[in-house]
Amino acid sequence: AKSFDDVRCKCICPPYRNISGHIYNRNFTQKDCNCLHVVDPMPVPGNDVEAYCLLCECKYEERSTNTIRVTIIIFLSVVGALLLYMLFLLLVDPLIRKPDPLAQTLHNEEDSEDIQPQMSGDPARGNTVLERVEGAQQRWKKQVQEQRKTVFDRHKMLS
Amino acid sequence: AKSFDDVRCKCICPPYRNISGHIYNRNFTQKDCNCLHVVDPMPVPGNDVEAYCLLCECKYEERSTNTIRVTIIIFLSVVGALLLYMLFLLLVDPLIRKPDPLAQTLHNEEDSEDIQPQMSGDPARGNTVLERVEGAQQRWKKQVQEQRKTVFDRHKMLS
Amino acid sequence: MSDFWTKSGRAVVFDDDDMVDIAGATLDFSSTDDVPPLSSDMAWSRAGANGTGPGSLMDPLEDPVPGLGTYEDFNTIDWVREKSKDRDRHREVRVRSRRSTAALLHSISDAFSGWLLMLLVGLMAGALAGGIDIAAHWLTDMKEGICLDGFWFSHEHCCWKSSETTFKDRDRCPQWQTWGELITGTSEGAFSYILNYLIYIVWALFFAFLAVTLVRAFAPYACGSGIPEIKTILSGFIIRGYLGKWTLITKTVTLVLAVSSGLSLGKEGPLVHVACCCANILCHLFTKYRKNEAKRREVLSAAAAVGVSVAFGAPIGGVLFSLEEVSYYFPLKTLWRSFFAALVAAFTLRSINPFGNSRLVLFYVEFHAPWHLVELVPFIFLGIFGGLWGALFIKANIAWCRIRKTTRLGRYPIVEVLAVTAVTALVAYPNSYTRMSGAELISELFNDCSLLDSSQLCGYLQVGQTGIGNSLADRPAGPGLFTALWQLALALLFKMLITVVTFGMKVPSGLFIPSMAVGAIAGRLLGVGMEQLAYYNHDGLIFKGWCTPEADCITPGLYAMVGAAACLGGVTRMTVSLVVIMFELTGGLEYIVPLMAAAMTSKWVADAFGREGIYEAHIRLNGYPFLEPKEEFEHSSLAVDVMRPRRSDPPLAVLTQDSMTVGGVEALVESTRYSGFPVVVSQESPRLVGFVLRRDLLISIDNARKRQDGVVGASLVVFSEHPPAQAPDGPPPLRLRGIMDLSPFTVTDHTPMDITVDIFRKLGLRQCLVTHNGRLLGIITKKDILKHMAQIANRDPDSILFN
């Protein structure tokens, strides 16, 4: 089940006498992952092989390139989506919503906290799916603004 | 610091080809505790030594015979002392204390619990060391009797 | 409320700290007397606790009376009061430390005394555990033979240096002679065998007799495992003498004897008791802990951790055991200190090195064999077995203990012990797996069969291979293994039966080792079965893919370990601590999942048959006042349903704050057996003022009559701040505001009992007053709650015996 890219048998052999250290990286199964198989051009004569192999450390390792690829792609798409949405909210949204009186109140609700509920409560009560999403989005935006005010402006929390 | 009796280097060699298993027990230091040193009449020819030695397991172990001896002696003397004291309490003590009215009350305090304190309180207040020990012993005996009644007779606890 | 034990309400308090020492005539004898000495600590602590604050630490009118603030035997402490006392003490020490250098030093030493105490507890418990290990080993082997090199060597140590051991018979050496060999001169033959058999039984009987006689003569409290009692003590109960030095000595000695007699019991539970005794005795060295029952219980919590730490060589597991199983009140400070003490103890034990291989426990193993996901199925089967066995064992053992408690059997404890020992020895000797001690058996079962092993359990057929290293493939079973399996099956049956009657006898007896042995045998049997199944079905559906002929796919030792965990879990209902203990025993994180699967299954299965573990069952059997912190109270009753007086009862006995005479109070106290009385404004307006303990009241009035001039029967007893105006010729009033608890806990009559129970548990209350719209209605004590809970569970409410 493991693809070619996903397994390796890596042997690290330290310097020995006058032979410098070497790293061997082969594509063997776990069973064959030992010094005698992996170190192919054996750098030492036959009677030194055992001593040399005692020094080497062979490790069989697995990974999943698919997991890596999928994770990175998901990550990039989430970042991309967030960026796009942020730009949308920053640039496009105000243009569309200019005439909406609600947006107005949303921007200076500092002094109208007590009136807010009645006002923002209504759009959330819409009937079509679109209206509901709209309402939820409005509520969310208000919530984030509230958070932003608490954390970034008033420094009441998380500082 | 370690005495001769307190260290060992033990190698267990499993059966190998037609050689049966063997246990080697030598008195080597930790540094020398390996197959090549310990397995002295090497049962295999020179070129098989490494393979044979790979199978053997050598362990360096320490113990303290002094600790063992002292522990056993302490244990035996405590048991002995307890036994003697028990015999004393069983056989000798009642004979000595016959005339003492206190012993009487101690044996049937079931119905005189409320008078007890005043009576047993007095001897404990003695002035000489002997009297004090006496008093303490009396209190202890009463306490044990109380416990015995609770645990062995009434089965109120620990059953 | 208190109808059983207050009979001895005015009896002498036998403290468990009679520090008798002939040389030490200077020692503090008086503290063990019925009238404890007047200590300045207590003086201000009483005053402080009553809320007069540090500004007026000593009210000259309220000269504190000795004996106030102490408890009677078999009573429950008031955690709030004790903790408050300690805080007052601490505050005083801190205030004083600003005044002089000596006081500053005292305050520093006071702060560090907790750590010092922990160090001492760890050292002492570790040393004792090492001694017990060595002595029990020696004495166990004594039943079989003796070492010619020195009688103090056990079999293993006798052959330790011998170079004459062979690979097959690695525990035989000429220095060690069985009794038969010594007498007949040969180790062969029926005569020698029978002689050995007889001498084995005689020694076993002798050790058991010695154990039970010593327990009976010196410390009856030393019998049993001790964990149920320690749980109860930690929840606030007082059993004087239970953790005293006679108990310690007797338990240590008789534990060795009981283990050596070959009975089916272990030393792990009693080691917890031993460690707690050490802690309690060492507490007497430090005022901070000697004088305060709550602080002392913190130390005892840590000591329980120490006990498990040395029993299993598992410091973290010990701390979690203490946290999960034993402790009632476990502040975070205690967590850290327990950990320290547990480590110190483990290191002390390691430095004693009782087994000569730098292991702390006999059955320590170091596995690294992998396991496959499919194997979870047999592991869960083991869990089910463990759960079933646990539940059955608890039911059977409790039934047997009830018989012992109620019928004539209980009158002959010594005969009982001797009979069980005789049966055990008689049956156990012929089977080598029951003859060896429990810990050795477990060690053998846990052991993985490497090439180096030659035991019967490793009697596999060699299938012509020249394996290098320890990677052994599965092999077909040989005749040796089949014999071993038969013997193991018989041993399993025997252990299962004999443990039921053994646990609860009047000798120190732990349950961990027998339970683990049962589980380990079952697990090993299943493991070998699986192994053979895999060997003969390499290409079968389930084994395909992970059981190649060369690979080592099933480790019977691992099954034994999982089985041991399952059975131990079924009996004790431990969960996290069990897994962590087993994890520390094996030192490999990779087995946590099998262990957890088994422990979880076992707990669930066992819980289906009865929610309580063996310790809770024994607590209930004995009627100790223990409010289980783990179980939720689920009934919907209200405080008014539980409180006394009931509707048909006479009204609550109360004192009024300034209108009762000394004679009236005395008459009230004499005519009732309650351990405390609420104080109200007046009989007409029963608004609560405070609460007075019977004991404090009696001591104060006695004291006042003796010392204070003019206190006669007609004197007014005044609990209010300002005495009422009085005729000038009358006797002076007796002012007792000082002994009154000004902050009694109250709940309203409509409070649901689940909340009330929570308050009792979390705060460790002894009693709580019930009010309605500010008027006093009644009182709820811990015992009332326990009785109520028993009633809900359709049990006899009168089974709760103590306050």
Next chain:
Amino acid sequence: MSDFWTKSGRAVVFDDDDMVDIAGATLDFSSTDDVPPLSSDMAWSRAGANGTGPGSLMDPLEDPVPGLGTYEDFNTIDWVREKSKDRDRHREVRVRSRRSTAALLHSISDAFSGWLLMLLVGLMAGALAGGIDIAAHWLTDMKEGICLDGFWFSHEHCCWKSSETTFKDRDRCPQWQTWGELITGTSEGAFSYILNYLIYIVWALFFAFLAVTLVRAFAPYACGSGIPEIKTILSGFIIRGYLGKWTLITKTVTLVLAVSSGLSLGKEGPLVHVACCCANILCHLFTKYRKNEAKRREVLSAAAAVGVSVAFGAPIGGVLFSLEEVSYYFPLKTLWRSFFAALVAAFTLRSINPFGNSRLVLFYVEFHAPWHLVELVPFIFLGIFGGLWGALFIKANIAWCRIRKTTRLGRYPIVEVLAVTAVTALVAYPNSYTRMSGAELISELFNDCSLLDSSQLCGYLQVGQTGIGNSLADRPAGPGLFTALWQLALALLFKMLITVVTFGMKVPSGLFIPSMAVGAIAGRLLGVGMEQLAYYNHDGLIFKGWCTPEADCITPGLYAMVGAAACLGGVTRMTVSLVVIMFELTGGLEYIVPLMAAAMTSKWVADAFGREGIYEAHIRLNGYPFLEPKEEFEHSSLAVDVMRPRRSDPPLAVLTQDSMTVGGVEALVESTRYSGFPVVVSQESPRLVGFVLRRDLLISIDNARKRQDGVVGASLVVFSEHPPAQAPDGPPPLRLRGIMDLSPFTVTDHTPMDITVDIFRKLGLRQCLVTHNGRLLGIITKKDILKHMAQIANRDPDSILFN
């Protein structure tokens, strides 16, 4: 009482569970609305909680009103009420389960929903942690170059299969190209270096900018470490949206960005926040947990354990961390479940295998080198260093955060982040030990120099030896090591300074890794120093006997580990959990003593400078209503000193049980800002009847005015059981007994505050009423206690901002 946040007393409740899904129009939108739906659960739970019992589950007169029993944002929950609600729910489920099979199945699924939830939390948190690990690795390496085989490979994975790596440069392979190499075609030369340098800085700035902008745009709550807030939430505080799904997404994404930008921060603290978000979101799937704030907090406790478990690959350590550091209310059931969830998470992470070596953490090590008792001296020195650094760091960081909070600096969070990133990148790049990520640095420092290593830190001189195996003797330092030491010293200085300004910026930032890095550097420096000392003084007094020329006597990696533990301990004041985490990281019991010595010293030294850890300090800085469960309240004040009203205040605002009109109640409520009102018998006889919450009162009156006929301003408001006789022509009374808490907690005025604080902590109260002889005197809220404690400690009592 509540003077800051009740301003928005009637505002909309923004729930954090707006399950917006376009496809899912069937989803439960209504539950997020300001008027929650009337659920039958709530109906009977209110009734039950008020003590009418299951017999009369629904009082037809008291039609429950939606919104009752919920909390406002930034308020504290009442644990007793919530737990009682859950017990009522559970009881109801049990009662119903006897009636039908469907209900029985429901009750079984209800019982197992806790375990299922734990499983899901473990899976989700494990998967997220794996993703974060992979993404952060890749993005970090992105700053330096790119993999030609596939842009999604990090440096290590790029060279994973390469057989062209050499022993000396084992991380270089042709597939991986630095930006300079890619552009100039050569990896040598100043131009390539400068290009790399510049691109490194640009990427770092870009990532940091992205992180802070996303946080600002989508979830401001996602910044910081989150542990102080989670501690506060677990103690009962409500911060709506703090554990919502936007926070989860934003925190996950920006955490990767922040870590990758090379700032001196770690991902461990934020992982706890991420795990808690997962738990909170998954709670919405189960009614049992969605509806009950107390039950949800149990799950959050377990989630905190999960977070640490995946952050360090230490399940047991995680559970202990949750127990020791984070949790407030931690029943034993939670212990077991936390353990399960932590294990599931660890196994999920392992199966994702983010590092390709089946390790859960980058800096996992497996040591087996022994240590000598003498080495405890340097270990204790490391502990002192860790303690000093921890104390200094906390002071400096809090001072800096205070500046940020109060001065103009706080107005430019984005600029601040960019500036710090720029400085970090500029300074970090030239030094290879600061250029690598914190986890890699720690891994490198923990590493023992075996023959197989070729890093600069292992640049020892070969002293003509043909060592076999890994047992390396100590060797003299070579030039490579000297360079490394200089670089490390500079890195230490830099890390110590930059971390102070980094922690608390408006990006997700954890503190574990930077603290450990500081400690590890210091430890490694000391370790190498000791090693060289030992090498050149084999026969010196202290090294004689244990440092023979052939033996490996000093392990610098162990020193690094001890140093890391010491610094982490100094900053966070963790004790047991720290030792257990480090123990699980190394997998060897033999290092527990060095680790414990260092952790203990570090804690003691740091405590000498200030008793609070970094999280408590931040909690205090932000004025959260957190009642520290670890510290004892030591002042001797009484309840009467703390309660409101004070002597100079107007009398307590109370309701009477049957003599106030609706108009009068409304006027009282409008004119005050208290969040609750006691109900008394009458103004003349202020005996306590119950307690009503402002919110419940308002909702009920509003509702009654809307629905109930005839309720006008002149209607009587009746809290008593039986309404008083009334003129038949008057308006019908409004009966509100249903919303009154019939069992409010009371203490007497003389109760010492230490007991009161204990009650608040243990029971999780929000307020407590004070009585004297049955008459109501005043009220104590959690905030009053916190203010009182602030006053005692000479701090500004107005720093406590929330209820």
